[in-house]
Amino acid sequence: MKPKVYFSREEMFTLNRDRLLERGVTLRDIAEIAFKQQSRYNDNISMTMCMESVEKILSFRDIFHIVQLGTEIDRLTEQKAFRSPIQDIMQADLGMFGIDEIFGLDVASNYGTIGQTNFGDIDVNKPGIVKKLNDDGKKSQCHTFLDDIVGAIAAAASTRVAQIISEEEANKDMHYTSIRLDI
Numbered sequence: 001m002k003p004k005v006y007f008s009r010e011e012m013f014t015l016n017r018d019r020l021l022e023r024g025v026t027l028r029d030i031a032e033i034a035f036k037q038q039s040r041y042n043d044n045i046s047m048t049m050c051m052e053s054v055e056k057i058l059s060f061r062d063i064f065h066i067v068q069l070g071t072e073i074d075r076l077t078e079q080k081a082f083r084s085p086i087q088d089i090m091q092a093d094l095g096m097f098g099i100d101e102i103f104g105l106d107v108a109s110n111y112g113t114i115g116q117t118n119f120g121d122i123d124v125n126k127p128g129i130v131k132k133l134n135d136d137g138k139k140s141q142c143h144t145f146l147d148d149i150v151g152a153i154a155a156a157a158s159t160r161v162a163q164i165i166s167e168e169e170a171n172k173d174m175h176y177t178s179i180r181l182d183i
Helices: 009-022 027-038 047-057 061-078 086-092 099-125 128-137 146-172
Strands: none
Touching (some): 009 027, 027 047, 027 128, 061 086, 128 146
């Protein structure tokens, strides 16, 4: 029997949610960061919007692959499954390593430069669960990849919410008329 390699969006969401829960991260943890980040700019957002955005993002194929790979690398690092020097570098979450940030930037880039900027803000300030993952990763666990992935999902969700609100505002602006091009 061939191994299963293709998954529906619902399956990818469920597998990602479950993998995050195994590592101590709830979807609400991520949505809270998105809410806190976006509520600085807009009073019209809700936790429901942020949760929906997190759920949507977790169903994307590229995000699925990144969550699955990143959490597996962290788990294998905890089990000391890699050879040195990479084992020691990942276990220490060496600041100059940078591959974990590439994962985060890739997730955030699904929402353009604003998504990446939002990720940079979260990566530097480490709000909520990102700080907990980072701190726990310096002790007994390894969250070298997970803290960046979670921060990037929150950044993408924050940006997605901003885009939804912008679209809603644009639709309210009735003095704008679209240009019809007959080509």
